[in-house]
Amino acid sequence: MPDVKIFSFALRNVLRNRHRSLVTVLAMAFAGIIMIVFAALMDGFLDATERHAVIMNTGDVQIHAPGYMNDPDLYTYVDNTYELLSLLEKNGFYASPRLYGFALAAAGKSSAGVKLRGISINRENTVTEISRHVMLGAWLESGDTRGVVIGKKLARTLGVKVGDEIVIVGQASDGSMANDLYRVKGILKTVGDEIDQAGFFMLDTAFRELMVFPKGVHEIAIMRSNRDTDLELAKQRIEEIAGDYEIKDWQDLQPVIARILDLADAQKVIMILITYVAVATVILNAVLMSVFERIHEFGVMKALGVGPWFLVRLIFTELFIMIFAASIVALACGWFIAYRLELNGIDLSSIATGASFGGVAIDPVWPAKVTPGALFLPVLFLILIGFLAAVYPAVKAAVIQPVRAIYYR
Amino acid sequence: MTGAIVTMENVTKLYEQGKIEVRAVDNLTLTIQKGDFAALCGPSGSGKTTVLNLMGGLDLPTEGTIHIEQQNLSELSRSQISNMRRDRIGFVFQSYNLIPVMTAYENAEFVLKLQGVPEKQCHERVMNILAEVGLQGLEHRRPDELSGGQQQRVAIARAIVTRPAIVLADEPTANVDSVTADALLDLMQELNRVERTTFLFSTHDQRVMDRARRLIRLRDGRLEQDEVRA
Ligand SMILES: Nc1ncnc2c1ncn2[C@@H]1O[C@H](COP(=O)(O)OP(=O)(O)OP(=O)(O)O)[C@@H](O)[C@H]1O
Ligand SMILES: [Mg+2]
Numbered sequence: 001m002p003d004v005k006i007f008s009f010a011l012r013n014v015l016r017n018r019h020r021s022l023v024t025v026l027a028m029a030f031a032g033i034i035m036i037v038f039a040a041l042m043d044g045f046l047d048a049t050e051r052h053a054v055i056m057n058t059g060d061v062q063i064h065a066p067g068y069m070n071d072p073d074l075y076t077y078v079d080n081t082y083e084l085l086s087l088l089e090k091n092g093f094y095a096s097p098r099l100y101g102f103a104l105a106a107a108g109k110s111s112a113g114v115k116l117r118g119i120s121i122n123r124e125n126t127v128t129e130i131s132r133h134v135m136l137g138a139w140l141e142s143g144d145t146r147g148v149v150i151g152k153k154l155a156r157t158l159g160v161k162v163g164d165e166i167v168i169v170g171q172a173s174d175g176s177m178a179n180d181l182y183r184v185k186g187i188l189k190t191v192g193d194e195i196d197q198a199g200f201f202m203l204d205t206a207f208r209e210l211m212v213f214p215k216g217v218h219e220i221a222i223m224r225s226n227r228d229t230d231l232e233l234a235k236q237r238i239e240e241i242a243g244d245y246e247i248k249d250w251q252d253l254q255p256v257i258a259r260i261l262d263l264a265d266a267q268k269v270i271m272i273l274i275t276y277v278a279v280a281t282v283i284l285n286a287v288l289m290s291v292f293e294r295i296h297e298f299g300v301m302k303a304l305g306v307g308p309w310f311l312v313r314l315i316f317t318e319l320f321i322m323i324f325a326a327s328i329v330a331l332a333c334g335w336f337i338a339y340r341l342e343l344n345g346i347d348l349s350s351i352a353t354g355a356s357f358g359g360v361a362i363d364p365v366w367p368a369k370v371t372p373g374a375l376f377l378p379v380l381f382l383i384l385i386g387f388l389a390a391v392y393p394a395v396k397a398a399v400i401q402p403v404r405a406i407y408y409r
Numbered sequence: 410m411t412g413a414i415v416t417m418e419n420v421t422k423l424y425e426q427g428k429i430e431v432r433a434v435d436n437l438t439l440t441i442q443k444g445d446f447a448a449l450c451g452p453s454g455s456g457k458t459t460v461l462n463l464m465g466g467l468d469l470p471t472e473g474t475i476h477i478e479q480q481n482l483s484e485l486s487r488s489q490i491s492n493m494r495r496d497r498i499g500f501v502f503q504s505y506n507l508i509p510v511m512t513a514y515e516n517a518e519f520v521l522k523l524q525g526v527p528e529k530q531c532h533e534r535v536m537n538i539l540a541e542v543g544l545q546g547l548e549h550r551r552p553d554e555l556s557g558g559q560q561q562r563v564a565i566a567r568a569i570v571t572r573p574a575i576v577l578a579d580e581p582t583a584n585v586d587s588v589t590a591d592a593l594l595d596l597m598q599e600l601n602r603v604e605r606t607t608f609l610f611s612t613h614d615q616r617v618m619d620r621a622r623r624l625i626r627l628r629d630g631r632l633e634q635d636e637v638r639a
Contacts, residue, residue, distance in 0.1 A: 012510035296505055303467055303502075304520050304567075305495020307488060403468045406502060407458075 006310075010317035017290065024286040025326045028382055031279040032330025033337065035272050035378035037368070040338035044345065044369035046264050053257045055129045056191045058250045059096070059221035061235055063242050068218060074101055074173055077216035078245060084220060085123075087241050092225045093234070094126035097217035099207045103170030103178065105200065107158040114154065114200040116168070118207025127223045130191065130201075137162035137186035145206040147185035151199035155187045162187060168200075172212040180210050265373075272378055276385040283389040287319060291393040298397050299405020308398035315394040316387065323386045327379045335375060341368035413476070414575045414607050415441040415464045420473030422459050422630075433459040434470070435630035441575060441609055446601045448621035449611040456630040457611035461577045464609070465498050466490040478574055495523055499568025501578035501610075506564035507552040513539065513559075514548040517566045524571065538566045542596055558589030565596060569606055578610035582617055594620050 014021045054060060063084070068076040078084065081097055088095040099118030104111055121140050125131055131139040140149055148166065150158075160166060164184050172178040182202070190196055208214060220242075224234050235249050251258035291298075298311055345367030368374075422434040434456045441447060441464070449457045462468040463475060466482055475482045477493060485493065494500075507516045517539055521531045539548055542562040552560050561581055568576045578597075582590035594617060600606045610617075618624055626634035 009510070016510055297508060300500075300502065300506060301508070302491070303465070303494060303500050305491050305493075305523055307491055403462050406467075 006313055006317050007321075010314055011321055013290070013294075013314070014318050014321050020286055020289065021322060024282060025322050025329070027282045028279055028323060028326035028386065029329035029333070031275055032326060032378050032382050033334040035275060035381075036330060036334025036375055037337050037341070038271065039268055039374035039378055040334075040341065040368035040370050041346075041366065042264060042268055043371045043374045044342065044367040046261050047369045048367060049257060050261060053192075053254045054223075054250050056133065057128060057130065057195060057221075058253050059127050059223045060227075060231060061222045061238050061247060061249045062253060063220040063222065063238070064218065064246045064248070066244075066246050069246060069248070072100060072102075072218070074211065074213070074218075077218050078220060079216050081215075081217050081220070084242055088220070088222060088238070091237060091241060093238070094123075094223040094225060096120065096123040096127040096221045097204070098124075098219040098221060099204055099211075099213065100218040101170060101178075101207065101211050101213075103168050103200075105154075105158060106167045106169070107160045107164060110158045112154060112157045113198060114150075114168075115194070115198045116170075116207060116211070117199060117201045118204040119201060120204045124221075127221050130188070133189050133191060134186040135189040137184065139186055140201060140203055141185070142203065144185065145203055145209070146181070146183050147202075148182045149186040149188060149199075149201040150184060151188055151196040152190055153196040154198060154200070155184070157197075160184050168210065170211070172210070174212045176212065178210050178212070182206075268373075268377065269381070272381045273385075276381055279382070280385045280389045283319070283386050284392065287315065287390050287393040288396075290318070291315065291397045294397075295400060295405045298400050299402045302400060302402040303406060311397045311400075312394045315397055316390055319386055319390045323383055327382060330382070331375060331379060334378070335370060338368045338370045338374065342370050412443045413440050414443050414445075414478060415609075416476045417460075417463065417470075418474050418476075420463060420470045420475060422456075422463060422468070423471045432630050434463065436473070437627075437630065437632055439625065439632060439635070441607065443574075443607055444601070444605050445607050445609065445623055446598065446621060447609045447623035447625055448618050449609065449625050449627060450613070450618050451627035451633065453613075455627040457627060458579055459630070460627070461579050461609065461611055464575075465500060465577045466494055495520060496571065497574045499571065499573040499576040501561070501564045501568050501576065501581045503580045504557075504584045506567075507560055509552050512549045512551055513544055513555065513563045513566075516552070516563050517570055520567060520571050534570055535566075538570045539563075541600070542566045543592075556589075558585045558592065561585060561589075561593055562596065565593070565600075569600055569604070572604075573606075575607040575609060578608065580611055580613070582612065582614060587616070590614065590617065 063078060065076045065078050085095050085097065097120055099116075101116040103114055103116055105114045119140070121131070121142055134149065135152060137149070140147060158166065162184050166182050166184060168178070168180055168182060170178040188195065188199065191199070222238060224231070231249055235247060239247050301311070345365040347365050349365065417437055417439045420434055420437045421432065424431045424433050437460070439460075449460060451457055459468070463470055464477070466477065469483070478497060480493065482490060508519065511519065514535055517535045518531055521534065536548070539545065542565055544559065544562055544566065547555065547559065552563070555563065565576075565581070568578070582593055585593065597608055598620065601608055612618060623637045624634065625632070
């Protein structure tokens with residue numbers, strides 16, 4: 001049936017029962033908007049979680065001496081640090097060397113095991129945002145070798161405030177007793193379980209002095225200068241630079257978060273499907289009604305020699321027109337709302353502060369993120385579900401027997 | 410030139426109505442000749458509509474054979490029958506014949522488009538036919554902007570625009586007033602005379618029967634009388 005203009009015919013049929021078409025389109029559009037906003041919020045949440053995981057501590061990629069990850073020993077360290085750092089920087093990476101040791105911290109009558117973290121503040125600032133995450137007091141300052149910044153829970157365990165003193169006792173690399181007195185310069189906001197409970201940040205110079213550890217570092221945390229580039233490629237490049245060492249990206253280092261992010265797409269699809277079941281019934285109902293009230297008309301058309309495919313195409317085209325209209329509305333409104341939420345996230349600070357998720361702190365302000373997936377996945381599924389819902393009515397119309405249809409009352 | 414357009418041989422059509430079997434058509438043998446202007450008449454339930462549906466391939470007989478232009482319907486597939494209807498048969502039903510969202514012009518054009526007739530040729534033929542049935546100037550009205558008689562004229566135009574072998578009309582005048590009915594009959598008679606289009610219509614209306622050149626009377630699905638007048 002090449003020559004009947006199905007599209008214009010279908011459009012007129014859609015406009016024929018304006019109210020029903022409008023209600024159907026609005027129902028589809030409404031579900032589409034909800035799903036776009038939901039998907040954008042979900043993407044925003046995941047993006048924030050990923051950024052937190054990476055930006056607060058991990059960085060994109062880390063370099064360790066072989067074996068350090070399994071057994072974090074003071075003597076297992078990266079040797080040619082400065083050569084590596086300059087090579088990494090030449091290749092467009094930010095890199096921060098870190099020193100780690102374990103010790104006992106005591107304040108008044110309380111004590112706790114801590115993980116000493118010796119950092120180079122200028123370099124650390126290029127890789128992570130931890131310096132901006134101070135809750136009370138201030139971040140480390142070069143020259144102030146007595147000043148330390150500690151995790152929130154550790155501060156509570158030790159019962160210390162900003163300005164209080166903490167005694168550190170441990171074993172230095174030469175076997176002597178490492179023992180010194182520090183002053184709390186700052187207390188961090190929630191970052192993640194490890195840092196909250198045992199994080200003890202100090203200047204690298206102070207660490208080297210305390211632990212008698214003159215050279216080498218335990219970890220180099222690396223950040224891509226442009227986070228939109230491919231992580232896998234960056235990792236390969238770093239492997240070329242520092243092949244002798246263990247290279248891990250943040251997904252290896254934070255497998256729980258990585259897994260949650262992996263599963264998020266499946267979750268999104270499931271949510272969309274569940275919501276759309278309701279829409280599917282609306283669509284099914286509308287299309288069925290439109291078929292049943294035209295039984296006589298379809299019968300006449302069949303008597304004139306119209307084949308079953310013609311009617312199937314007609315009904316699908318009619319539905320397509322409605323889905324198309326609904327998609328435009330959903331995209332426009334959904335994008336608008338999601339974009340507003342991207343600019344100003346939902347502020348949850350009154351109900352949730354210092355929450356954490358998979359060991360990673362989350363912001364009290366929940367931002368949306370308008371990604372292509374958040375916009376088009378809901379629309380794609382709308383089209384899919386819509387067409388599924390139309391199969392039954394379309395088949396019904398296709399198999400109508402003209403005699404029965406024409407005398408159908 | 411004469412010749413058989415449709416032949417029915419010993420055709421029986423049974424319908425199940427609950428547990429009762431109804432013989433809508435009972436062992437009927439009937440031939441419609443080219444150029445016929447024939448009326449099927451008989452009391453309600455005598456099988457007129459059923460005969461028309463069987464002849465148009467809208468329904469299949471329980472027994473017997475039907476030939477349309479020498480083609481045995483029972484040997485054709487569904488889609489072949491559908492194409493046969495499209496190309497060789499014109500239908501006019503009692504009411505609601507037209508596609509409501511299409512204009513008079515588009516309704517008349519519909520089957521031509523299905524046949525894939527080129528646009529230019531379509532236009533010419535549709536405009537001619539609409540003029541012939543007296544609808545000049547109303548081409549762009551939709552069915553709900555036309556009177557019942559005008560709607561039936563569009564239906565007749567649509568039935569004849571493809572130059573079918575036969576036009577089957579089931580009580581085409583039942584839903585219009587007598588003046589309009591007369592006009593519709595004038596029209597069909599004229600088409601029959603000028604274009605030699607074969608018409609078979611069913612009717613209850615005595616005046617319609619009076620104008621038929623052949624009167625086929627049915628009773629209980631059987632042929633009671635088949636009279637050809639001068
Ligand atoms: N689809 C059907 N199912 C069951 N019985 C049917 C069906 N169609 C027709 N019949 C029966 O077949 C018989 C003939 O019906 P048909 O419609 O052909 O009569 P008709 O002469 O056209 O009558 P009318 O003048 O009332 O239109 C009737 O008894 C009718 O009840
Ligand atoms: Mg009848």
